[in-house]
Amino acid sequence: MEKLTFSTPGILFPAISLLMLAYTNRFLGLASVSRHLLEKYRDSRDAVTLSQIKTLRHRISLIRDAQSLGILSLIFCMGSLAFISLINSIAWILFGSSILLMITSLLYSFWEIHLSIRALDMEIEDAVGK
Numbered sequence: 050m051e052k053l054t055f056s057t058p059g060i061l062f063p064a065i066s067l068l069m070l071a072y073t074n075r076f077l078g079l080a081s082v083s084r085h086l087l088e089k090y091r092d093s094r095d096a097v098t099l100s101q102i103k104t105l106r107h108r109i110s111l112i113r114d115a116q117s118l119g120i121l122s123l124i125f126c127m128g129s130l131a132f133i134s135l136i137n138s139i140a141w142i143l144f145g146s147s148i149l150l151m152i153t154s155l156l157y158s159f160w161e162i163h164l165s166i167r168a169l170d171m172e173i174e175d176a177v178g179k
Contacts, residue, residue, distance in 0.1 A: 053140045058129045061147060065123045068154065072116045075161070079109050097175045104168045111161040118154035122147045 083105050090098045129143035 050138065050141060052137055053129065053133055053144060055130060055133055058126050058133075058140075058144050058147070061122070061126045061151065065119055065126065065151065068119050068151070068158075069116065069123075072112055072119060072158070075158075076109070076112045076116070079105060079112060083109065097171060101168055101171055104164055104171075108161050108164045108168070111157050111164070115154045115157035115161065118150050118157065122150035122154060125150060 083102070086098055086102050086105060089095070090102060125143045125147035129140045129147060132140035132143060
């Protein structure tokens with residue numbers, strides 16, 4: 050197996066940082082929407098609003114999980130950097146794990162985006178009818 054160098058895991062740091070920023074912004078947006086929908090539901094007890102709140106709750110948990118996987122990816126990436134000088138095979142395993150965690154994080158984000166589109170469809174159908 051080829052020796053892992055410091056520059057290889059180093060390429061993940063900017064990507065992970067940007068992902069974490071995007072997830073944080075997404076979470077803040079969802080938190081704002083959830084507060085608005087909860088206030089709307091308290092006033093109207095509308096079934097469509099309740100359905101949106103349930104979907105939103107699921108979306109927030111997906112963003113939380115995506116963030117958690119991103120954080121683990123960063124930790125594993127830093128671990129691979131620590132092991133480059135010590136035991137290169139462990140560094141490779143940690144680096145590979147970091148990539149897999151990042152991919153999983155992206156899949157969670159992908160899933161959340163699709164739920165977001167469904168929520169928008171519900172809102173549009175409620176506003177203009179079928």
